[in-house]
Amino acid sequence: MTKRIAIFGSTGSIGTQALQVIAANADKFTAEILTAHTNETLLIKQALQFNPNIVVIADDSKYAKVKEALAGTPIKVFAGEKALEEVAAMNCYDLMLAAIVGYAGLKPTLQALDNGKPVALANKETLVVAGDIVMQKALEKKVPLIPVDSEHSAIFQCLVGEGRNKIEKIILTASGGPFLGKKPNFLVNVKRDHALQHPNWSMGAKISVDSATLMNKGLEMIEAKWLFNLQPDQIQVLVHPQSIIHSLVQFEDGSMKAQMGLPDMKLPIQYALAFPHRIPNDFPRYDFKKPATLTFEDPDMKTFRNLSLAINALYKGGNMPCILNAANEIAVFAFLRNRIGFLDMTDLVERTMDKIQFIANPTLEQYYESDGEARNFAASLIQM
Ligand code: NDP
Numbered sequence: 001m002t003k004r005i006a007i008f009g010s011t012g013s014i015g016t017q018a019l020q021v022i023a024a025n026a027d028k029f030t031a032e033i034l035t036a037h038t039n040e041t042l043l044i045k046q047a048l049q050f051n052p053n054i055v056v057i058a059d060d061s062k063y064a065k066v067k068e069a070l071a072g073t074p075i076k077v078f079a080g081e082k083a084l085e086e087v088a089a090m091n092c093y094d095l096m097l098a099a100i101v102g103y104a105g106l107k108p109t110l111q112a113l114d115n116g117k118p119v120a121l122a123n124k125e126t127l128v129v130a131g132d133i134v135m136q137k138a139l140e141k142k143v144p145l146i147p148v149d150s151e152h153s154a155i156f157q158c159l160v161g162e163g164r165n166k167i168e169k170i171i172l173t174a175s176g177g178p179f180l181g182k183k184p185n186f187l188v189n190v191k192r193d194h195a196l197q198h199p200n201w202s203m204g205a206k207i208s209v210d211s212a213t214l215m216n217k218g219l220e221m222i223e224a225k226w227l228f229n230l231q232p233d234q235i236q237v238l239v240h241p242q243s244i245i246h247s248l249v250q251f252e253d254g255s256m257k258a259q260m261g262l263p264d265m266k267l268p269i270q271y272a273l274a275f276p277h278r279i280p281n282d283f284p285r286y287d288f289k290k291p292a293t294l295t296f297e298d299p300d301m302k303t304f305r306n307l308s309l310a311i312n313a314l315y316k317g318g319n320m321p322c323i324l325n326a327a328n329e330i331a332v333f334a335f336l337r338n339r340i341g342f343l344d345m346t347d348l349v350e351r352t353m354d355k356i357q358f359i360a361n362p363t364l365e366q367y368y369e370s371d372g373e374a375r376n377f378a379a380s381l382i383q384m
Contacts, residue, residue, distance in 0.1 A: 002026075004092065005273060006033035006117075008084065008108050009099035011042045013204040014122045014148065014265060018097050019046060021270045024281065029273060032093040035084060035100070035108075038062065044069040051075065053092050056083045058104075084108040089115050095273065097148070098123040101206050102329050103371055106130060110364075113137040113145075120272035122148035124223040125329075129322045130367045131226030145227065146272040151220055152227055153268035154246035154259035159228070160276075162251070170228065171248040171256075172220055173240040174299060175200050175263075177211040180241060183303055190342040192335065200243040200263045209332045213345060214299060218310020219328075222321045225314060232314045237307070239297045244286060262286045305346045309353065318360040319370040320353065326374035327352035334382050352378045 005022060009015045010031070022029040031050040036043035040062040047055050047070055056078045057066045063079035070077055078087060081104070088096065088111035096112040097120045098105050105123035110130075112119050114137060121127070126134055138145045147153050151172045159167075178197050179187060195212040196205060203211070210216035221235045243263040250256045261267055264283055271278070301308045306328075313320040331345035340348065356374045359366050 002028055002030045003273065004030050004032035004094045006035075006088070006093035006096045006112070007031060007099060008033075008035045008088070008096060008105065009037075009101065009123070010034040010046055011036040011039040012099055012101060013202065013207075014097070014099035014269065016042075017266050018099065018269050018273070019050065021266055021273060022050070025270075025274075025279060028279065033087055033090075035087070037100075037104075040066050047073070047075050054078065054087055054090075056087050058084060085111045088112045088117075091115070093117065095120060097269070097273070098126065099148075101125075101204055103129055103325065106134075110134060110137060113141055113143055116141050116143055118144045118146065120146045120148050120269075120275075122269075124149055124219050125325055127223045127226045128219050128325045129371065130364060131222065131321070133364050133367070135226050144275075146275050147223075147227055148265075148268050148272045149220060149223065150263070150265065150268050151247040152224060153271055155224065155228060155249055157259045157271065158247075158249040158257040162249075166252040167228065167230065167234065168250045168252045168254070169234045169236055170224060170230065171236045171238050171250065172217060172224060173238055173243070173245050173247050173296075174214065174217045175211070175243045176239040176241050176297075176299070177214065177216075179212055180239065181300075184343060187303070187342050192338060195335070195342065199241070201265070203265075205336055206329070206332050209335060209345075210328070213306040213342070214301075214304035215306035215310060215328055215345075215349075217299065218307045218314070219325070221310060222314050232311070235314075237299050239299050240294065242291050242294050244291070244294055260286060306349065309346065309349055313353065316358070318358055319356075319362045319367060320358060322362070322367050322370045323353055323356045323374040324349060326371045327378040330375055330378035330382070339382055348378050348381050351381060 033054045035056040037058045054076045060079040067077045088108040095118045098109045099122045106126045196208045245258045248258040313324040327349040331348040334340045
């Protein structure tokens, strides 16, 4: 029996790597659903190669082109953002790989959980925006949420077999991004192309910028709180520029477990797709002599203030992480279009967090509203 995978965001960095894993393990996995936003050319190519049951193009202006290209095949074509949720509610797949970037991934993921489908979660923003509701849904439906983010996959792997053993703390490692050691007088002149050059990982544009500002690590702290049911003070960040130790768990007896390997997202993707099994692959292995030295240091939160803003949101809770995320998405989008500078992103997030009304226990509707208000306010700051 093959596991039928629904890849939401198949045209992205995670999505394309997941398809490589599926292609290499055709006896174990099939790509049952593929979805894209704007990249219809790649979606069509993927559909012709993997022959899924369904494809969705979220940008409905591209529907005719996809439909025409797949006309001679049995592949069903849907279009529009609503179609993502409708397809997530179907029964033709066994596991969703949630690999859409940003807030747009939230509704289809919630729909998959509501539908009783296990989710391999790459889209961290889903938990940042509405972690309590998403985790509650997974619990209620008794379906696993398997992390794909390398740090969270590491922690998840360290916890296998630990049952109810208590976690004292977790340590999320961070590469430090392309600007490790730099100061504001350097960062003020940083442009998009430089920010997209991550030293260890090849990723989509948004997460690459988030890694450069350290917002990514802040989002991951919030993600970890929900996934592993932790208090904020149980989550520590440690800069580890070689990205070999993907994260650690310290138990209440002081013993620590780490998960290690070369930085390659195909490994946590494969683990999540195959869970609870491990399957062989030919990915390069880490050799302790290259790099021979693993180093660790504290993050520079005075320079990379996005991390402190995210930690504030983590402690504050309620709709604050949702506000942080919305403002950050607007800020990153504007930076990628050269509308604002690197350091302006932090100011924009901070001003939005100060402005939007705090709600301690939001409903899902209130999360949606907070997201919209924060986006509008953050966008208004750019237009000024
Ligand atoms: P990419 O930008 O490379 O890909 C994003 C995917 O989402 C594409 O398929 C894109 O479609 C689709 N998409 C974008 N916006 C929308 C929308 N509004 N509606 C529907 N689909 C949309 O991102 P990554 O693959 O890098 O990241 C995906 C998620 O995984 C993020 O949440 C990220 O934080 C997380 N992650 C990524 C890692 C990585 O190594 N890349 C590592 C750990 C986590 P299209 O291309 O057609 O426009």
